[in-house]
Amino acid sequence: MTRMLSRALAAWIELMTRHAIWVIAVGIVITLGGAWYSMTHLSMDTDDSNLISSHVPWRKTYIAYQHAFPIYNDNLVIVVDGATPDIAGAATDKLAKALRQQPNLFPSVYEPGGGQFFAKNGFLYLSKDKLQSLSSRLTQIQPFLGRLSADPTLPTFFDMLDKAMAPDAPVDMNLAPVFSELAHTFDASREGRYNRLSWQQLIGGDQPGVSDQRFIIVQPKLNYGALLPAQKPMQAIRDAAKRLNLDAAHGVRVRQTGEVALSDEELASVTHGAAWGASLAFLAVGIILYLGLRSWALMGASLASLVAGLVGTATFAALAVGRLNLISIAFAVLYIGLGIDYAIHVCLRYREALAELGERVAGRAAGVRHALTSAISDVGLSLALCALTTAAGFFAFIPTSYSGVAELGLISGVGMFISLVVSLTFLPAAISLMKPWVPSTDTTTSRWAPFIGRRAQRLIWTLSAVAVLACVMALPFIRFDPSTLDLKNPNDEAVKTYRDLLAHSEHSPLTLVTTRPTLAQAKGLAARIAKQPHVSGAMTVANFVPGNQTAKLSIIGDLALTLAVTPPDMSKHADFGARKQAIADFAQHLTAYRKSDTGDDAAAARDLAQSLSAWRDWFAQQKPAAQKQILASLHDRVLSGLPRQIDGLADAMNASRITLKNLPESLRKRWIGTQGQFRVEVSPSGNLDHESAMRKFVASVRQAAPHITGAPVLELSAGHTVSSAFMHAFIYAAIFISLFLLVLLRSVVDTIRVLVPLALSGLILAAATVVLDIPFNFANVIALPLLLGVGVDSGIHVVHRLRQREHHRPFLGTSTARAVILSSLTTMAGFGSLAFSRHAGTASMGQLLTIGMLAVLITTLIVVPALFRILRE
Incomplete structure (x- = not known):
């Protein structure tokens, strides 16, 4: 059977070399056509949730929720931070207004807790006691607001404070907030920082x-249709913020995060990493090829075959899958590292065949064809077997629910067979055209190669046993990181903003959600969930209908009669002398106030006095022109926020009764689904940046709502699904490869000789994840099954060589050992280039694959020979 296959291969290569020009021409046409097709038909899917099969139960639950509330799909969250609440509010209003003027880019713009509805009815959402307290405070300061609205100047402002600090002040006010705000304002003025009272x-x-x-x-x-789907709207937001002066110089920071921003930035990181990794891998493989083959012609033919096979694999991906995900995009780098192995074996055996040929064939062309036919008939069958085992490592993920790696497995597994076909067609045709005459000058032994004797054999056994024991001790500490956030580039703005919200914001983005058919059921569930530990609250649309509205509207009505203020005329300005004198008078009154003040605002008064003194000393040192500019700036710092607040108070005096029916539509569709379902949202009580806290939160809520969904459930469930998929894939690959080895080698002992170093390499890789703190994640989980498929190839070559020749010469000096080393180096070059990706998941995949391949190389070249009988000391 083997001889028949070898003769068939010889006849095939004879055909390819005799019609080399046509083979090359057809190959170029197919490659160019495949490149065009893949570039125009291969898209990208950046949705992390699509990495898992949509048929998994927890995915079905979330998909049903998405259909009920499509408003939450593809959201972009803009975070506006201001130096003060006034600045943040004004900046948010201006930016939201600017975005609403671009409906072609932003069909939906929503301000949580903002907009005209909350500006008008905000007081109704206060408790009755807080509203009464606010009403009393506003009533007390109404005379001051009235006077300041009539004359919004610095002298009036400081004169009002002077009167408020006087012993016979008409109203007993807590001045601590005013003192604190003024202290910050004077400090910012002196330090040149942006600030508004x-x-x-x-x-x-x-x-x-x-x-x-x-x-x-x-x-x-x-x-x-664009590479980055959200690039245009995200850039429009940046442009609007720049146009509106919403920057650090004006006390504002605008950031973007959310599903859309995270996906776009991750796609940019992944594509950049894939392009950079492929280029680096191609360069490294080229260098290693030249060093190993010592022939520009052979290196050029091998790299041309590599490009043809890579394009063919991409074309298959476009035809069979149609899209790449955040994991399967790594197929290019993996192919470069693995697909070149077949060309290496063909070229090395070709050189040996040339050396064996000598002068027996007349003519260079005939000699090249004869050497190619001899080489491929010798190694072709073993290359086919290696393609089968490597593909098995990839195909092992196809039956699992992990769609992201299943697609990578399908693409890369078929890519191994495409590489085999190219190596048996395009490569020999290219070599026959270039006719490189580079016979191998290497011998099967080298003086530097150590011989593994009985003493060395025992030492290797002992060290292997120690390594196994040490690795087994590390196994309990292996962990799987289910966080998709940890896979992304930690330096991206969206990722940093998201983590900041997790750690510091009162509004955690990691909430749980579910729906109920009626509002009564939703309210009842929310009440039960709110009592659970690790829960800060549970909301429904009913939370936006305030209680005690009759009493609150009465308080607001009474306040409206008292608080009669008009919008201030900000065109009024005091002259330089009046402003300067007003501050001097205020400093004197503050000194007098501090001597008699023993109340709660004493500390704030002390801080203000220190800030004011430092400011006056600094102010006195400035030139007259600069002093005028400083006081004009101080006027803006103190009074520019007054008109917006007066307008806000005027709006709040027009509050009206709120019902479910008159809630704004933008709010209703976020809480009432397309089929009338009522949404329940649950917020955590702490930071869920750690997996343990997330597990406690989800477990607690599930006691009241077993089928709840949301980001924390998706993350934890995905981790469980992927870890299960990894175990299944590893078992599938191990069973297939073990049975394959038994059939191929027809020896249980030789099968064990191949599998033992693979098992040791797997243990070393697992222990390395603990020592180097590189947990398994959604991206690098492919490492073990893939290394099992890739590593067995080297083991097969080594066992065949050791079975054919008596083990009485240094194995490391043989051409087989050199071929294993060279192919392993090119594979590690491909895998290692992934480690430089900005995408953390892709980088961890490259790191683990490189470590695993290094372990496979060392154990294959040292442990496998030590498992054979020593025939010479």
């Missing part, structure tokens, strides 16, 4: 939405 904090500190961090949620128009 927060009137919102001073007047309406108890209002909802008083925060220096605000959000805008947009659903942008995505262009899936």
Whole structure:
């Protein structure tokens, strides 16, 4: 059977070499056509959730939720941070207004807790006691607001403070907030920092939405025909922020995160890493090829075959799958590292055949064809077997629910057979045309190669046993990281912003959600969940209908009669002398106030006095022109936020009764589904950046709602699904390869000789994840099954060589050992280039594959020979 296959291969190669020009021409046409087709038909899918099969139960639950609430799909979250709540609020309003003017890019723009509805009805969301307290405070300061609205100048502002600090002040006020705000303002003026006194904090500190961090949620128009679908809307947001001066120089920071931003930035990292990795792998493989083959012609033919096979694999991906995901895009780098192995074996055997040929064939062309026919008839069958075992390592993931790696396995597994076909067609045709005459001058032995005697054999056995024991001790500490966030580039803005929200924001993005057919059921479930540990609260649309509205509207009505303020005329300005004198008078009154002050605002008064003194000393050192500019700037710092707050108070005086029916549509569709379902959202009580906290949160909520979904459930469930898929794939690959070896080698002992170093390499790789703190994740989980398929190839070559020749010469000096080393180096070059990717998941895949291949190389070249009988000392 073997001889028949060898003769068939010889006849095939004879055909390829005699019609080499036609083979090359057809190969070039097919490659160019495949390149065009793959470039125009191969798309990218950046949705992390699609890495898992949609038929898994927990995915079905989430998909049903997405259909009920499509408004939450493809969201872009804009985080606006301001130096003060006033600045944050004003910046958010301006940016949201600018985005609404671009409906072609932003069909949906939503401000949580913002907009006209909450500006008008915000007071109704306060408790009755807080609203009464706010009403009393506003009533007390109404005379001051009235006077300041009529004359919004620095002298008026400081004169009002002077009167408030006087012993016979008409109203007993807590001045600590004003003192603190003024201290910050004077410090910022002296230090040249942007700052605005927060009137919102001073007047309406108890209002909802008083925060220096605000959000805008947009659903942008995505262009899936572009490489980065959200690039245009994300750039439009940056341009709008720049145009509106929403930057650090004006006390504002605008950042983007959310599903869309994370996907786009991850896609940019992955594609950049794939392109960089493929280029680096190609260069490294080229260098290693030349060093190993010592022939420009052979190296050029091998690299041309590599490109043809890579394009063919990409064409298959476009035809069979149609898209690449965040994991399967690594197929190119994996192919470069693995696909070149067949060309290496063909070229090395070709050189040996030339050396064996000598002068027996007349004519160079005939000699090249004869050497090619002899070489491929010798190694062709073993190359086919190696393609089968390597593909098995990839195909092992196809039956699993891990769609992301299953697609990579399908593409790369078929790519191994494409590489085999190219190596048996295009490569021999290219060599026959170039006719490189480079007979091998290497001998089967080398003086430097050590001979493994009985003493060395025992030492290898002992060291292997120690290594196994040490690795087994590390196995309990192996962990799987289910976080998709940890796979992304940690330096991307969207990732850093998302982590910042997890750690510091009151609004965690990791919430759990579920639906109920009626509002009563949703409210009942929310009440039960809210009592669970690790839960900060559970909301439904009913939470947006305030309680005690009759009493609250009465308080607001009374306040409206008292709080009669008009919008301030900001065109009024005091002259330089009046401003300077007002500050001097204020400093004197503050000194007098501190002598008699023993209240709660004493500390704030002390801080203000220190800041004011430092500011006045600095101010006195400035030139007259600079002093005028400083006081004009101080006017803006103190009073520019007043008009917005006065307008906000005027809006709040027009509050009306809220019902489910008159809630704004933008709010209703976020809580009431397309089929009338009512949404329940559960927030955690702590930071879920750690897996243990996330597990506790999910387990606690599931006691009340077993079928709840949301980002934490998706992350944990995906981790369980992928780890199970990894175990199944590893078992499938191990069973297939073991049976394959038994059939191929027809010896249980030789099968064990191949599998033992592979098992040791797997243990070393597993222990390395613990020592180097590189946990298994969604991307690098392919390492063990793949290394099993790749590593067995070298083991087969070594066992065949050791079976054919008596083990009385240094094995490391043989051509087989050199071929194993060279092919392993090219594979590690391909895998290792992935380690330089900015995408953390791809980088960890490259790291583990490189470590695993190094372990396979060492154990194959040292442990396998030590398992054979020593015939010479």
